Amino acid sequence: MKVQVALLSWACAGLCLISYTAGFSHGAGHSACSDMRPKHISTQPQNPKSNYISVYTNKSSYLPGDNMPVTVRSTRDFMGFLIQARRLSDDRIAGTFVVIPPGSKLLTCFEDGDTVTHSDKSLKRNLSFVWRAPDQPIGNIKFFVSIVQSYFVYWARIESAVVSD
Known part of the structure; x- marks a missing residue:
């Protein structure tokens, strides 16, 4: 009887773990909003200097209310991502995404659409977004992406160049 109870306990624990981890295949949860790290069990980010990802815009400055194209490029396939714009002054999430690529979805961390994450685990290499600046000045920003x-294996908070206000 003890063996059956132990096996049943292990089976339940395994099913809970599988359902917990399977949720990440449909995007990051709100728990990743602040530090932009996936909450995978027993994992640590890779060295940020050894990544193969670039995040950039075609503008070096913006005005309040501007729409700005943002591109994430990779030389290798990846499955998941989380992208945000953040103010340099206080690292707060800023602005919203108004155009997102297929296989992604908007996530509300601070306000509707301020974060984008993957919606499936299909392989990705190049992603294009359009970010809208807030209507009021917020100062300089950077885009951050976690892959x-x-x-x-993941990289947290890969940075774009500074985009000036």
Whole structure:
């Protein structure tokens, strides 16, 4: 009887773990909003200097209310991502995304559409977004992207160049 109870306990724990981790295949949760790290069990980010990702815009400055194209490019396939614009003055999330690529979805961390994450685990390399600046001046910003190559391999907060207000 003890063996059956132990096996049943292990099976339940395994199913809970599978359902917990399977949720990430449909995008990051709100728990990733502040530090932009996936909450995968027992994982640490890779060295940020050894990534193969670039995030950039075609503008070096913006005005309040402007729409700005943002591109994430990779030399290798990846499955998951999380992207945000953040103010340099206080690292707060800023603006909203108004155009997102297929295989992604908007996430509300601070306000509607201020973050984008993946919606499936299809392989990705190049992503294009359009970000809208807030209607009021917010200062200089950077775009930050976290990339998940596999469950155990990810890079957190890869930075764009500064975009001036």
